Amino acid sequence: MSLEPRSDDGVPQMTARVVRAAFPKGTLAIRVREVLGPVFDDAAFTEAFPSRGRPAVSPGALALVSVLQYAEGLSDRQAADQVRARMDWKFLLGLELDDPGFDFTVLGDFRSRLIQHGVEERVLEVMLARLSDAGLLRAGGRQRTDSTHVLAAVRTLNRMEFVGETLRAALEALAAATPDWLTELIDSSWVERYGARIDSYRFPKGDNARREWAEQVGRDGFALLDAVDQATAPVWLREIPAVQVLRRAWDEQYHRDRQEVRWREGKDLPPGRVRLASPYDLDARYGVKRGSGWTGYKVHLTETCERHAPHLITNVETTDATVDDAAMTDTIHQHLDKRQMMPDEHVVDSGYVTAAHILTARSDHGITLLGPVGADTCHSGRDEQAPDLAQAAFHVDWDTQKVTCPQGAVSASWSDQRKPSGTPIARVRFAFADCEPCPLRQRCTKAANGKWGRQLTLLPREQQQILAQQRAEQQTEAWKARYDIRAGIEGTISQTVRRTRLRRTPYRGQAKTHLANILSATAVNLIRAEAWLNGTPLGTTRVSHLTRLDLAA
Numbered sequence: 209m210s211l212e213p214r215s216d217d218g219v220p221q222m223t224a225r226v227v228r229a230a231f232p233k234g235t236l237a238i239r240v241r242e243v244l245g246p247v248f249d250d251a252a253f254t255e256a257f258p259s260r261g262r263p264a265v266s267p268g269a270l271a272l273v274s275v276l277q278y279a280e281g282l283s284d285r286q287a288a289d290q291v292r293a294r295m296d297w298k299f300l301l302g303l304e305l306d307d308p309g310f311d312f313t314v315l316g317d318f319r320s321r322l323i324q325h326g327v328e329e330r331v332l333e334v335m336l337a338r339l340s341d342a343g344l345l346r347a348g349g350r351q352r353t354d355s356t357h358v359l360a361a362v363r364t365l366n367r368m369e370f371v372g373e374t375l376r377a378a379l380e381a382l383a384a385a386t387p388d389w390l391t392e393l394i395d396s397s398w399v400e401r402y403g404a405r406i407d408s409y410r411f412p413k414g415d416n417a418r419r420e421w422a423e424q425v426g427r428d429g430f431a432l433l434d435a436v437d438q439a440t441a442p443v444w445l446r447e448i449p450a451v452q453v454l455r456r457a458w459d460e461q462y463h464r465d466r467q468e469v470r471w472r473e474g475k476d477l478p479p480g481r482v483r484l485a486s487p488y489d490l491d492a493r494y495g496v497k498r499g500s501g502w503t504g505y506k507v508h509l510t511e512t513c514e515r516h517a518p519h520l521i522t523n524v525e526t527t528d529a530t531v532d533d534a535a536m537t538d539t540i541h542q543h544l545d546k547r548q549m550m551p552d553e554h555v556v557d558s559g560y561v562t563a564a565h566i567l568t569a570r571s572d573h574g575i576t577l578l579g580p581v582g583a584d585t586c587h588s589g590r591d592e593q594a595p596d597l598a599q600a601a602f603h604v605d606w607d608t609q610k611v612t613c614p615q616g617a618v619s620a621s622w623s624d625q626r627k628p629s630g631t632p633i634a635r636v637r638f639a640f641a642d643c644e645p646c647p648l649r650q651r652c653t654k655a656a657n658g659k660w661g662r663q664l665t666l667l668p669r670e671q672q673q674i675l676a677q678q679r680a681e682q683q684t685e686a687w688k689a690r691y692d693i694r695a696g697i698e699g700t701i702s703q704t705v706r707r708t709r710l711r712r713t714p715y716r717g718q719a720k721t722h723l724a725n726i727l728s729a730t731a732v733n734l735i736r737a738e739a740w741l742n743g744t745p746l747g748t749t750r751v752s753h754l755t756r757l758d759l760a761a
Contacts, residue, residue, distance in 0.1 A: 220304050227299040236738045237276070237300035243741055244338045246302055248272050252334050256321040265310045269301050270318040271331050276300075277315070278708045278724075279731035288312035319723055328723040333547055335730045336522060344737055345512065345520050351551035353510040353540060353560065354697040355533055356705070358526070358721060359712040360492035360504035365485070367461070368422050372406035374457045374487040375429045381450035382432075386442065393435050398428065419471060426462040426469040429454060453487050460484060481530040491718035495529025504529055505718060507710065507725045508536050510544065511700050513555070513693050518740035519700065521729040522549045526722035533559035541573050553578055555694045563671035564631070566678065578691060581678045597652045599664055600676060606669045609634075613652075613662065617642040621660070636664040699747070704732050 219227075219241065231238060240247065248268035257267060276297065277287035290297050291309040298305060322328045339345040365373060379402055382390045401424075404410075411418055433455055436445045445451060460478050463470040477483065485494045485503045494503050510523040523543050525536055537560045544550050553576045554569065561579035569577040584598040603612045611619040621637040643649055643661025653662040666672050681687045704710045708728035713721040 217302070219299055219302050223295070223298050223303065223305050226305060227295045230295060234742075235296045236279070236735065237294075237296040239738050239741055240734060241300045241302075243342055244737070246272070247275075247338055248331075248334055252330055253322070253327060256325040256327055265314050265318075267318065270315060271334075272301060273297075274315060274318065274727055275331065275335070275730045275734055278727045279735055281707070281709055283312075284315045285312040287315060319720070323719045323723055328719075328726055332521075332524065332726050332730050332733075335733055336520070336547065336549065339520060339733065339737055342737075344518055344740065345522075345549075346517075347549050348552050349512060349514045349517075350553045350555060350693065351510055351522060351544075351549075352513050352555040352694050352697045353508060353523075354557060354694075354701060355506050355508045355536075355559075356701045356710075357495065357497065357500075357502050357529065358505040358507050358710065358725070359502055360486065360489050360721075361713050361716050362486040362488045362492065362503065364494070364501075364503040366408060368411060368418065368425075369406050369408055370484070370486070371422060371425050371429070371457065371461050372402065374454055374484075375425055375432070376402040376406055377487045378429075378432065378448075378450040378454040381448050382445070385448060386445065389441070389445075393432070401425070401428070422471050423469050426458065426464075426471065429458050430462070430464055430469060433458065450487070453484070453490065457484050457487065481528070489716040491528060491721075492716075493528040493530045502529060505713065505721050506531060508533070508540065509697065509700060509704065509729060510540055510554075511697060512551075513696055518736045519696070519746075520733045520736060521700070522547075524722070524725050524729045526718060526725050528718065533557075534562055534565070536560070537562075537565045537577070538568060541569060541575060545573055551575060555579065555691065557694065558582065563667055563675040563678070566674050567670060579694075580682050580691070581675055584676075584679050597648060599666075600679070602664060604666065604672070611636045611638075611664060613638060613642075613646075615646050615648060617646070619664075632668055634666040636666060638662045699749075700732070704728055707735065708732065 227238065234242075246268060248271040250266055250268045253267035253271065273287055273291060276282075276290070277284070280290075282290065288309060288311065291301070291303075292307075295305065298307060322330070336345060379390070379394075379398070412421055433451075435441060436451055460483050461472055463472060463476075480494055483493070484490060485492050492504050494501060495506070506527050506529055508523075508525040508527075509521055511519050511521045513519055523540055525540060525543070527536065533556075537556070541550070541554070550573055552574075556577065556579040558580045561577060561581055563581065566577045569575040584600050585596065597614065601614050605611070609622040611622075613619075617638055619636045620639040620642075621635070623635040623637075624632065625635055626632055637660045640655055640658055640661040643653055643655060646652065649661075655661045667675060682691075701710075708731050710725065710728045713724050715721055715724055
């Protein structure tokens with residue numbers, strides 16, 4: 209399909225007259241059209257459509273329908289039906305009342321084009337530009353960020369279910385592609401093991417029996433891969449996606465020494481960030497946060513939080529489930545800077561804050577990163593009555609690379625090192641001979657003998673100093689009052705989950721999931737902008753009846 213840019217001539221006269229008569233108080237679609245106009249121009253999506261070919265449905269209209277689809281929780285078919293049936297949607301899209309709309313499959317093709325050409329962010333960017341033009345959004349001020357989990361569109365599998373289902377998927381693909389070749393390779397026992405969906409309740413009982421089952425699956429998988437790799441097998445069998453997934457999964461889950469197949473265990477497994485969690489979604493990973501595990505992704509939402517303006521989402525980041533929040537802080541700032549939406553103050557929880565992040569945000573972007581850092585603790589574990597001697601009790605002389613303890617002892621060793629992540633640190637050690645007779649020993653170190661007593665780990669000078677300053681500030685009431693605003697992002701996550709069904713992605717793959725998250729965020733912005741224009745007050749925190757009784761008492 210080719211793009212033929214269409215100029216917006218406003219809402220047709222008949223459509224406007226009928227819609228205003230039918231909805232004298234207006235609807236979301238009507239108010240959005242009256243304030244923001246058509247929202248999306250076709251020119252914003254030029255890269256995603258060729259200049260030649262059959263004329264395409266207006267990309268601007270498709271973008272707007274996609275956002276409305278998420279705002280109302282509709283499927284592609286339902287959204288296409290609404291374009292034909294809803295007068296207020298026709299008003300927003302600038303269509304005649306008798307416009308026949310388009311086939312629902314066009315929406316899926318539109319999303320694929322956005323991803324293929326890397327312009328999925330354009331949907332949110334254009335919406336933010338329209339809101340800014342309408343005076344509802346500006347750079348600067350305060351913004352806040354938090355993340356939540358997104359479940360993949362596949363079921364969560366344990367390791368045995370994963371290997372069994374991966375082999376079954378490969379057999380299904382081969383049975384469809386080359387049934388004669390596969391029939392000569394397997395026997396009826398394979399059908400018994402892999403004919404039905406793999407579920408743990410079908411596994412044999414007992415650890416030894418289950419281990420043998422897993423190793424049998426491993427032997428079968430290697431036998432299948434060996435057959436595929438033989439010179440007599442069609443070469444194209446190796447290119448079947450399910451076979452490629454099987455090969456990768458077997459490298460991750462099994463060892464093979466000559467003819468012996470062994471089930472990998474513990475540290476012998478690849479780390480979770482690179483290990484497949486499902487044969488059907490290769491980007492999904494298994495993550496754990498606060499004791500809860502899920503297979504899928506994380507989404508990071510950033511929103512404005514000014515008191516006298518609507519709270520609008522300005523940035524969306526999507527990662528797999530294993531990525532720490534701290535790894536996204538710089539990325540969020542870079543993307544906000546790119547779309548000229550940098551805040552003066554960025555409020556986040558402790559997961560996004562390190563000393564290096566505070567300094568980088570300040571020096572590179574002019575942002576105050578507001579969030580708690582880890583407490584200064586020492587786990588001597590000896591005396592529960594007296595507080596431990598934290599790092600702040602020691603005096604650091606950075607020029608001479610010496611540290612003095614509260615009792616006057618001077619460190620005996622200073623070693624510059626690096627963490628596995630590459631962060632430079634200094635390891636400082638005190639001699640055990642100085643620590644052993646110290647009256648504060650019980651509050652300072654667990655060392656009972658040997659060469660070294662108390663040990664300290666210091667960040668680079670500037671980071672260590674900002675860390676100490678931040679730890680002191682976050683204990684004050686003034687800092688806590690500034691930080692209270694962060695809690696509001698939880699309401700945004702709740703609204704996005706409930707209104708746009710963000711919790712479970714409808715698609716497979718990180719790219720499609722990210723586009724779904726972009727559309728969810730844009731839909732929430734549309735809803736919030738309309739609520740602000742309509743004078744709808746912000747919702748209050750819901751309190752249970754039991755809690756109210758407690759407060760009353």
